[in-house]
Amino acid sequence: MAAVVATPVSPTELDPDRIEEEIRGGPEAEEEVAPPQTTGPGTRLSKLPLARIKALMKTDPDVSLASQESVFIIAKATELFVEMIAKDSLVYAQQGKRKTLQRKDLDNAIEAIDEFAFLEGTLD
C-alpha cells in the first residue's frame, strides 16, 4: 500500500479523473506510488475480472456506456466490499465462539450494519 504518497493533491480536491501529475515532482511521484500488485505496473490491479464486472454492469438497461476506469473502480470497490463484509461477519462468528464463518453471520451483519441495508432481501 502506498503509505507515503507525496502527490500534490490535497484531500479536498475531488477531481479523480484528471491525471494530477506535477511535472516538477514527476519522477519522484512515480517512484513513491508503490503499486500494490506484484506483476508489474498496471498489469493486474484488480483481482476481479473486468470483463465480468462490465458484463454485470451492462445488465442494467439504463447503462449505455461505461468507461474502462469506471469498470476498474467498481471492480476495486467490490473487492473492498467483500473484504469489509467478511470482516464484519467474522465478528458474529467470534461472538458464537466459532472459527468458521457461516451464512448466519452474514445475515447478522447485513441486519446490523447500515451500509449493508441494500442487501436485505437480495440473497437466496
Next chain:
Amino acid sequence: MAERPEDLNLPNAVITRIIKEALPDGVNVSKEARRAISQAASVFVLYATSCANNFAMKAKRKTLNAGDVLSAMEEMEFERFLEPLREALEVYKKGQKGKKEVSEQKRKDREKKTDSENDKSREEEEEEEERMDEEPEAENEAEEEDVEN
C-alpha cells in the same frame, strides 16, 4: 446471449481468495457463507452501477465514468472506500498510459518496418494523446499541470 444478472457470478476462486486474505489465519468460511458473499458482491456491483449511472444521467452524460462511481460510493455510505479507490485509480491510469504508449510504439515500429528499413527513426518519447478505445468522451485529458497553492 441475454445475460441476466443472476447468471453472472464473480469467479468463486477470486472471491474466496479475497475473503481469505481479509480474515486472520485459522478462520474458515463455509460454502454457504462464501456463496452468499459472492452473491452480495454481484448485488453490490449492480447497486453501485445503478447509483453511479444516476450521477452520469444527472450530468447528461451517456458514459459512466470513474467520478460517477466515486460519487456513488459516497451516496452508498462507503466513504471509507474513497481514499483507497482514488489511489488505485491513479496507479491504474499510469499503467494504462504505459500500455497504450507501448502498443502505439509497437504499431509504429511495424509500420516503419514496412515503410523503409533505412529510415530508422526511433521514437522514444512520443507523447500521444490516449486513444480511448471504449471511452467515446475524452475523460483523460492530456496531463494537466496543477499549479495549486
